[in-house]
Amino acid sequence: MTQSKAEIAATLDAAAKEHTAIQQLALQDHFSLAEAYDIQAMSIDRRIDRGEVITGYKLGFTSKAKMEQMGVHEIIWGRLTDAMAIDNGGQMNSEQFIHPRVEPEIAFLVKRDIDRELSLSNIGDCIDKMAGALEVIDSRYMDFKFSLADVVADNCSSSAYVIGEWHELNDRVGSIDLEMVINQDQLVVGNSSAILGSPLNALVEISKIMARNKMVIPAGAILLAGAATAASYIHPGDQIRARFDGLGEVSLSVE
Ligand code: OOG
Ligand code: MG
Numbered sequence: 001m002t003q004s005k006a007e008i009a010a011t012l013d014a015a016a017k018e019h020t021a022i023q024q025l026a027l028q029d030h031f032s033l034a035e036a037y038d039i040q041a042m043s044i045d046r047r048i049d050r051g052e053v054i055t056g057y058k059l060g061f062t063s064k065a066k067m068e069q070m071g072v073h074e075i076i077w078g079r080l081t082d083a084m085a086i087d088n089g090g091q092m093n094s095e096q097f098i099h100p101r102v103e104p105e106i107a108f109l110v111k112r113d114i115d116r117e118l119s120l121s122n123i124g125d126c127i128d129k130m131a132g133a134l135e136v137i138d139s140r141y142m143d144f145k146f147s148l149a150d151v152v153a154d155n156c157s158s159s160a161y162v163i164g165e166w167h168e169l170n171d172r173v174g175s176i177d178l179e180m181v182i183n184q185d186q187l188v189v190g191n192s193s194a195i196l197g198s199p200l201n202a203l204v205e206i207s208k209i210m211a212r213n214k215m216v217i218p219a220g221a222i223l224l225a226g227a228a229t230a231a232s233y234i235h236p237g238d239q240i241r242a243r244f245d246g247l248g249e250v251s252l253s254v255e
Pocket of ligand 2: 060
């Protein structure tokens with residue numbers, strides 16, 4: 001590596017903070033996927049040092065639509081912080097982003113610490129609520145183009161999220177119809193089954209990842225299962241509305 005992991009983490013953190021796109025890094029710096037996760041942790045530590053708090057975790061590339069859109073075919077995970085949270089119906093200031101995209105997601109609320117691998121039969125012990133959500137992703141790389149290691153180091157493009165009203169977790173989670181509309185134009189239609197067959201499989205997956213990394217997901221954490229559809233670019237003045245069958249509506253406007 002020409003730069004140390006700490007230097008790369010500082011570069012990515014600065015790009016996010018100053019919302020300025022940078023060149024992809026993994027090609028010139030030759031870091032591995034494992035090193036990319038170290039870089040992600042170091043870059044998020046810089047946010048924590050500035051007072052941000054981890055609010056949960058997200059998965060990426062859990063649907064074919066996302067994998068095909070971005071050309072990355074492996075499940076990835078990243079961290080969410082309180083600075084990324086926007087109230088349902090709230091606004092985001094486009095000046096704080098580089099080239100934001102939005103995607104509809106299913107969110108879960110952890111009720112009991114997840115300190116081991118979950119299976120489909122015991123998910124309910126640790127997770128009791130689900131909600132429709134919007135995730136705003138904003139790659140720090142020019143043209144939103146990256147390799148697997150690059151996107152992981154960049155905290156999986158995480159930049160903001162909006163959570164709808166919480167509902168009790170139930171079996172319908174595996175086949176929720178959803179649609180996202182931007183400025184009255186219906187943009188994407190999908191179903192939660194596109195997420196690994198069911199977002200419940202994403203929860204099993206994230207519990208395995210955390211167990212492998214000897215990390216505990218604490219009670220109160222939010223989990224995003226990954227988008228069921230491709231993401232859409234958003235611009236100042238846009239009004240985004242996502243509808244989730246049985247879970248209500250989640251909306252966001254772009255200033
Ligand atoms: C990476 C993040 C992927 C998802 O839901 O699949 C992701 C990206 O597309 O920039 O958040
Ligand atoms: Mg996402």
